Amino acid sequence: MSGTLLKRELKINGKLLALFLAVLTLYGGMITSMFDPKLGESLKAMADSMPDLFSAFGMNQSGATLTEFLSNYLYGFLLVVFPMVFLILLANRLLTRYLDRGSIAFLLATPNRRSKLALTQAFVMVLLLFCLTLYMTGLLLGLSAALFPGELDCGAFLLLNAGLFGLYLFLSGLCFCTACLWSEPRLATGVGAGACIAFVLLQMLSRVGEKFEWLKYATPLTLFDPQGLIGGEPSAVWSFLLLYTGGLALYGVGIAVFCRRDIPA
Amino acid sequence: MNVIEVKGLTKDYGRGRGIFGVSFSVGRGETLGFLGPNGAGKTTTLRHLMGFLHPDSGEARILGMDCFRQAAEIQKHLGYLPGEIAFPDGMRGEEFLRFQAGMKGRKDLGRAKELSERFELDLTGRISKMSKGTKQKLGIVCAFLQDPELLLLDEPTSGLDPLMQNRFVELLLEERARGKTILLSSHVFEETERTCGRAAILRKGRLAAVEDMERLRASRSKTFCISFAREEEAARFAGTFPEAVPRGTEVELPLSGSADRLVKALAGYEVRDLSTRSQTLEELFLSYYGEEAAK
Numbered sequence: 001m002s003g004t005l006l007k008r009e010l011k012i013n014g015k016l017l018a019l020f021l022a023v024l025t026l027y028g029g030m031i032t033s034m035f036d037p038k039l040g041e042s043l044k045a046m047a048d049s050m051p052d053l054f055s056a057f058g059m060n061q062s063g064a065t066l067t068e069f070l071s072n073y074l075y076g077f078l079l080v081v082f083p084m085v086f087l088i089l090l091a092n093r094l095l096t097r098y099l100d101r102g103s104i105a106f107l108l109a110t111p112n113r114r115s116k117l118a119l120t121q122a123f124v125m126v127l128l129l130f131c132l133t134l135y136m137t138g139l140l141l142g143l144s145a146a147l148f149p150g151e152l153d154c155g156a157f158l159l160l161n162a163g164l165f166g167l168y169l170f171l172s173g174l175c176f177c178t179a180c181l182w183s184e185p186r187l188a189t190g191v192g193a194g195a196c197i198a199f200v201l202l203q204m205l206s207r208v209g210e211k212f213e214w215l216k217y218a219t220p221l222t223l224f225d226p227q228g229l230i231g232g233e234p235s236a237v238w239s240f241l242l243l244y245t246g247g248l249a250l251y252g253v254g255i256a257v258f259c260r261r262d263i264p265a
Numbered sequence: 266m267n268v269i270e271v272k273g274l275t276k277d278y279g280r281g282r283g284i285f286g287v288s289f290s291v292g293r294g295e296t297l298g299f300l301g302p303n304g305a306g307k308t309t310t311l312r313h314l315m316g317f318l319h320p321d322s323g324e325a326r327i328l329g330m331d332c333f334r335q336a337a338e339i340q341k342h343l344g345y346l347p348g349e350i351a352f353p354d355g356m357r358g359e360e361f362l363r364f365q366a367g368m369k370g371r372k373d374l375g376r377a378k379e380l381s382e383r384f385e386l387d388l389t390g391r392i393s394k395m396s397k398g399t400k401q402k403l404g405i406v407c408a409f410l411q412d413p414e415l416l417l418l419d420e421p422t423s424g425l426d427p428l429m430q431n432r433f434v435e436l437l438l439e440e441r442a443r444g445k446t447i448l449l450s451s452h453v454f455e456e457t458e459r460t461c462g463r464a465a466i467l468r469k470g471r472l473a474a475v476e477d478m479e480r481l482r483a484s485r486s487k488t489f490c491i492s493f494a495r496e497e498e499a500a501r502f503a504g505t506f507p508e509a510v511p512r513g514t515e516v517e518l519p520l521s522g523s524a525d526r527l528v529k530a531l532a533g534y535e536v537r538d539l540s541t542r543s544q545t546l547e548e549l550f551l552s553y554y555g556e557e558a559a560k
Contacts, residue, residue, distance in 0.1 A: 004367030012355060102351040106407070108317060109347075110368035111340040262318045 001120045002112050009124040013093060017128050020086045021135055027078055028136060032143045035069045035151075056204045066144055066151040071160055071226040074140075080221065081200060083132055083168055088193045090128060091175035092185070094121040099183040104263060118255040122176055126251075129168045137161040156230040163236070166243035167224040171196055173250030180254035183264070220246070266329065268293050268415055268446040269314065273323035276309055284309050284470045286323065291448055296441050298457030298478070299450035301467035307450040308348045310467070311419050314448075315345060327415065340369075344408040348419030348450070350400055358388035358395070358403055362410065369411050380406045383436070384429060397424040405433065409440075416440065416447045422456055434459050454549060458482065485549055486521035491531065492538035502534060 047054040057077040098104040107117055137158070144152040175192035182188040199219040206215035206222075216222040223243050228236025269291040277283045284306040291297045301307050312318045313325045316336025325332040327339045352361060362377045381388055384402045392400065401424040408416060422430045437460045441447060451457050457464055457478070464481055466473045493499040493514050503511040510517045514537075520527055531539075 002368065004364060008353075008364055097354065102347070102349060103353045105315075105317070105345070105347045105351070106353060106365065107368065108336070109315065109340060109343075109345040110365070111337050111370060112368065113337040116337075264312065264317065 001123055002116055005107070005112075005117065005120045006124060009094060009121065010127075013090060013124060013128060016086070016089060016093070017131060020082060021132065024079070024082055024132075024136060025139060027082075028074060028139055029143060031073050031078075032070065032140060033147060034073075035066050035148060037064070052208045055207045065153070066148055067153040067156055067160075067230050068227075070140060070144075070152075070157070071230050075160060075164060075226040079136065079164060080167065080224070083129065084171055084196050084200070086132065087125070087129060087168060087172040088175055088189065088196060090125050091172065091179045091192060092189045094125060095176070095179035096183075096185050096188040099179075099188070099263065100185050108263065114259045115255060118180065118258040122251050122255060125172050125176060126169065129172055130165065133161055133165040133168065153230065156232065159232075159237070160226055160229045163224050163226070163229045163240035163243075166240040166247065167221065169247030170220055170223075170243040170250070171199075171247075173247040173254070177250045177254035177257070180258040180261075266293070267291060268295075268328060269297075269448060270326040270329075271310070271314070271323070272325075274310065274313055274320050274325055275322045276313065276318060277321055281469065284313075284467075287467070287470075287472045288323075289465050289472060289475055291446055293446055294441070294444045295463070296437070296447040296449065296461045298461035298464035299448055299467065300452070300454065300457060300464050301450075302452055305452075305467040306470040307452075307467055308419055309470075311348070311417055311448070311450060314417055315343075342414050344411065344413035344416045346404050346408040346416075346418045346421050348423075350404045352392045352400065352403070354393075356392050358386070358390060358392060361392060361403065362388065362407060365407050365410060371411055375410055376412050377406050377410050380409055380436075384432060398426060398429065401425055402429065409436075414445060416445060416449075418447065418449045420450055420452070422451075430456075454481075454485070455543065481549070484521060485544055486519050487524075487544070488542045489518045489520055489524075489527060490538075490540045490542065491516045491518065491536060494535040494537055498534050502530070505530060 098107065108114070141152070141154070141157070174195060175189075178192035178195075179188045182191070199221050202215050202219040203221040205212045206219070220243065223239040225233075225236040225239060229240070267290040269289075271290065272288050274287040275283070275285050277285070282304075287306070287310055289297070299307050299310070309318070313320055314327060314332050316333045316339065319333055328342060330339050332339065353364075356364065358381075359374075362374055366372070366374055366377070380386075381402075384406065386399065386402045386406060388403075390399075392403065395403065401421075405418075405421060408418065408421075422433055425433060437447065437449070441460065447460075449457060449461060454464075461478050463475060464478055465475045491499075491502070493502065493516070496514050499511050499514050499516050503509040503516050506516075506518055508519055518527065
């Protein structure tokens with residue numbers, strides 16, 4: 001890895017991370033504070049009145065315990081979609097901007113192997129997403145302990161976050177890979193971001209009714225199963241390990257392509 | 266051993282674009298001018314030397330190393346100025362140079378400060394707010410940053426005013442005297458005239474010629490435009506030069522080689538104005554090789 005490049009990328013993209021963390025803190029704080037074992041009843045009544053809408057956003061559990069409540073209202077949609085926007089932007093800033101404008105020439109015109117440059121950018125991406133996961137985990141643990149001491153099943157909650165990071169790894173690997181394949185933003189960001197958005201829409205559709213349930217096999221988002229993870233189901237753990245493997249493989253393919261391709265800069 | 270060795274380099278982009286069978290070499294301490302009109306394939310050739318592109322066939326070597334596979338090793342000895350400079354986002358001048366120094370494994374700014382002063386380059390401003398000429402200066406300073414033994418410069422004086430162009434030529438002459446090997450691409454002959462010992466001329470992706478600069482200069486013709494005080498003087502003068510074209514009080518005279526004959530002849534006339542128009546690269550090529558070769 002190149003220390004100079006790492007420092008520069010962390011400095012500029014750290015600001016973007018801070019922005020996303022601020023928004024997520026707001027949402028996370030709001031939703032956690034909304035938990036109320038008694039309120040569960042009224043929320044359930046609301047969910048029962050419009051079951052399709054609630055389940056489209058992955059909010060189909062009653063949320064009787066704090067762990068269920070958080071996994072239902074945060075990990076089903078918000079903590080998937082917001083960081084997804086972040087990682088799409090990140091892939092664009094770490095690769096596509098350099099390749100599209102030609103400023104990559106100033107990185108290549110240095111005695112650093114292409115593999116070293118690509119690995120640095122990949123590391124920045126993974127590190128920032130890891131920081132995001134760590135921060136949200138810490139924040140929610142802290143808030144829960146302060147507002148509802150003893151209510152959160154910490155072990156299950158940590159497993160849930162480990163699974164979420166697997167999803168980030170997979171989606172960011174995909175965006176990184178498409179950014180390595182093409183220089184043009186239309187393809188480099190378009191294909192990666194397009195796939196991510198399609199995955200979300202497919203998952204929402206698959207949750208609405210039995211008619212479209214088969215669609216869940218068409219989106220990797222299914223491999224992150226919040227309910228299964230807090231329930232300690234082995235299949236849920238296996239699927240998130242699949243996300244880790246797939247994610248690392250996609251990063252690997254991206255780096256390999258970047259090392260071999262023509263870069264008209 | 267030659268510093269740069271290019272053999273049969275071919276990259277076909279289709280529809281006649283690309284480079285086809287380009288071969289040339291640059292010896293240690295030599296300055297080669299890489300001449301050609303826009304779109305002739307100069308930048309594509311340089312990108313192969315930089316290891317950005319794979320050749321379809323043929324090979325490019327620098328210091329005996331393969332330009333693509335050993336690009337990182339080659340870069341230790343090389344300074345590069347891109348033809349179309351795009352800097353990374355959101356940096357100030359000095360920040361960028363420090364970043365580049367770091368990427369090149371240097372702690373100090375080396376020659377950068379000294380060169381910035383020489384080109385009157387203000388490093389405190391944001392790059393995004395810099396003018397084209399200022400950005401060009403920054404690119405030049407960056408290419409010379411680690412005092413490399415080989416320089417690949419793609420149209421280095423574009424965007425520079427005549428004063429700065431002159432300073433740049435002086436810098437090149439100094440570097441040449443210090444034994445540096447330089448490959449300088451340009452689409453104007455005059456730019457390479459003072460600095461380069463030889464010129465390689467590229468046309469439509471093919472290497473048309475590699476010639477001594479002296480011989481090219483000698484064969485090059487200029488068109489002199491002479492304005493006389495009276496029409497009969499113009500006519501009288503035109504009578505002594507068969508190739509002259511009189512137009513009222515003005516005479517256009519194409520002349521190759523020494524201007525001595527013209528200057529001596531003009532001494533007997535009242536001359537109001539004298540100007541020259543240089544040949545374009547294409548005209549130079551035509552006059553050097555004739556119509557046949559140009560086809």
